[in-house]
Amino acid sequence: MSRAVDILYPAEADGTELPELIAAAQTAGQALLDVPLADRLSAFDTLSDQLLEGRLRQVPGIAFLAAFLRSTNLRTLIERELTFPDALRQFVPIGERKSARVLPQGLVAHWVAGNVPLLGMFSWALSAVVGNANVIRLSSKQEDVVSPLIELLAQSSAVGRQLAAATLLVCFDREHSDAHVQLSQAADVRIAWGGQEAIETIRALPCRWECEDIALGPRVSYAVIDPTVATDASINRLATDAVYFDQLACSSPQYLFLRDRGEQAEIEGFVERFTAAFERQAVAIPRHPLDFSESYQIELDRTRALLEGGRLARDSQTEWTIALVDRPNDEIRCANRFVQIIPFQRFETVYGCIPRNIQTIITLLGADEAEQFSEQAARRGVCRLPRPGEGNLFETPWDGVPLVARLTRWTLRSDNRR
Amino acid sequence: MENLKQQLLELIADLFKCDVATLSDETGPGDLPAWDSLGHVALMARVQEKFGRHVPVEDAIEVESIADLLEILERLVSESS
Numbered sequence: 001m002s003r004a005v006d007i008l009y010p011a012e013a014d015g016t017e018l019p020e021l022i023a024a025a026q027t028a029g030q031a032l033l034d035v036p037l038a039d040r041l042s043a044f045d046t047l048s049d050q051l052l053e054g055r056l057r058q059v060p061g062i063a064f065l066a067a068f069l070r071s072t073n074l075r076t077l078i079e080r081e082l083t084f085p086d087a088l089r090q091f092v093p094i095g096e097r098k099s100a101r102v103l104p105q106g107l108v109a110h111w112v113a114g115n116v117p118l119l120g121m122f123s124w125a126l127s128a129v130v131g132n133a134n135v136i137r138l139s140s141k142q143e144d145v146v147s148p149l150i151e152l153l154a155q156s157s158a159v160g161r162q163l164a165a166a167t168l169l170v171c172f173d174r175e176h177s178d179a180h181v182q183l184s185q186a187a188d189v190r191i192a193w194g195g196q197e198a199i200e201t202i203r204a205l206p207c208r209w210e211c212e213d214i215a216l217g218p219r220v221s222y223a224v225i226d227p228t229v230a231t232d233a234s235i236n237r238l239a240t241d242a243v244y245f246d247q248l249a250c251s252s253p254q255y256l257f258l259r260d261r262g263e264q265a266e267i268e269g270f271v272e273r274f275t276a277a278f279e280r281q282a283v284a285i286p287r288h289p290l291d292f293s294e295s296y297q298i299e300l301d302r303t304r305a306l307l308e309g310g311r312l313a314r315d316s317q318t319e320w321t322i323a324l325v326d327r328p329n330d331e332i333r334c335a336n337r338f339v340q341i342i343p344f345q346r347f348e349t350v351y352g353c354i355p356r357n358i359q360t361i362i363t364l365l366g367a368d369e370a371e372q373f374s375e376q377a378a379r380r381g382v383c384r385l386p387r388p389g390e391g392n393l394f395e396t397p398w399d400g401v402p403l404v405a406r407l408t409r410w411t412l413r414s415d416n417r418r
Numbered sequence: 419m420e421n422l423k424q425q426l427l428e429l430i431a432d433l434f435k436c437d438v439a440t441l442s443d444e445t446g447p448g449d450l451p452a453w454d455s456l457g458h459v460a461l462m463a464r465v466q467e468k469f470g471r472h473v474p475v476e477d478a479i480e481v482e483s484i485a486d487l488l489e490i491l492e493r494l495v496s497e498s499s
Contacts, residue, residue: 063455
């Protein structure tokens, strides 16, 4: 265990105490108040342009991030929650007697998940574009894909430099309680990404009573598909949803519930088409090399599926697996490109499998069934019902949380009657 | 709209460093070495820059070919005119 706090950005600050660095980021954040939203959006466009030129091409998921950072996308997300975005710049009338000004919360601390560190960059960008200062904490085990991104931002434009100056990137062990507490107590918003233990540990850290918490914890995702509605293109996009991020992202489908009207040929045909698409995407999208324990787990899960009477489609190694089973098997860890397909005749079967920590159900059904299913799924806690191909698109609300609302605060003013 | 198609083909050829003559309505992501996931996002950014129309990400995902993109672009142009 290391007791050190490594400063990854700004690199020249290594050796400075954490509280001083946090204070410097806060000061730089104050300066952002004078930078118009349009200029901040434009700085992210420039950063996106650089990613599109191939900088950081080797980072898995960089295309998703480049798309997310486009100003049109960020503006859409802000306007989804804030119908009067001008309030981020000045007081704007809301009704006849009131005006509102929307301001950044202040300092947002991000504890980034170890498995997909790039995901933390989505919450960082959203937080930064509405004007917050940010501290991003990586664990010591993580590969640092973040500091090259912040460096790029700093070099991309004058406003990019200001946004980068309001960002502090640090790395310290989970056991370094002093550093965790310092960060937590300074935060106006704490964003915790990761597993249950990590989330609970972060939430248990002392913080100011008015601090907002956003817990982006361990959620699971499914797909519900009617094979008669699925086109080859939609099946291809569905395979992409499962293959990207190797199912380490919460939004990757693990179970695929397949509408079964008693026509075996329909089921067989879909499995064949999905298998072909899955195989194609598994080859097209690079993956992290599997270690022995991951390969062993996949072989074990394949055996479990077979012992329960399931059928497998798989490659000759442990690159990808599709298991056609009668019912979902919780013991099978659907990760690393392993999907269970479960035919169902009644929607109640699907509802019965929705856990409390459900996030996304990718849905492709006929219009009437989609309407009915959406309502019932929403009542059971489902946060997102995207179409195939949209599963891994980070957006707000995320995990049911309206992020822009949590990352900002309002000032309400009474006006003279207009 | 024929002019729009020609402009789109020229944009794609320029971005992905190929000859316009090698492109067809069916050409899509994966058919050209540079038209990968990052190239796809770059294409949407260039379309916005050139035509002043933002292709929503939900539409961009569904683009499987030049014909798909042209259809979306024509729709966006007609909606705003």
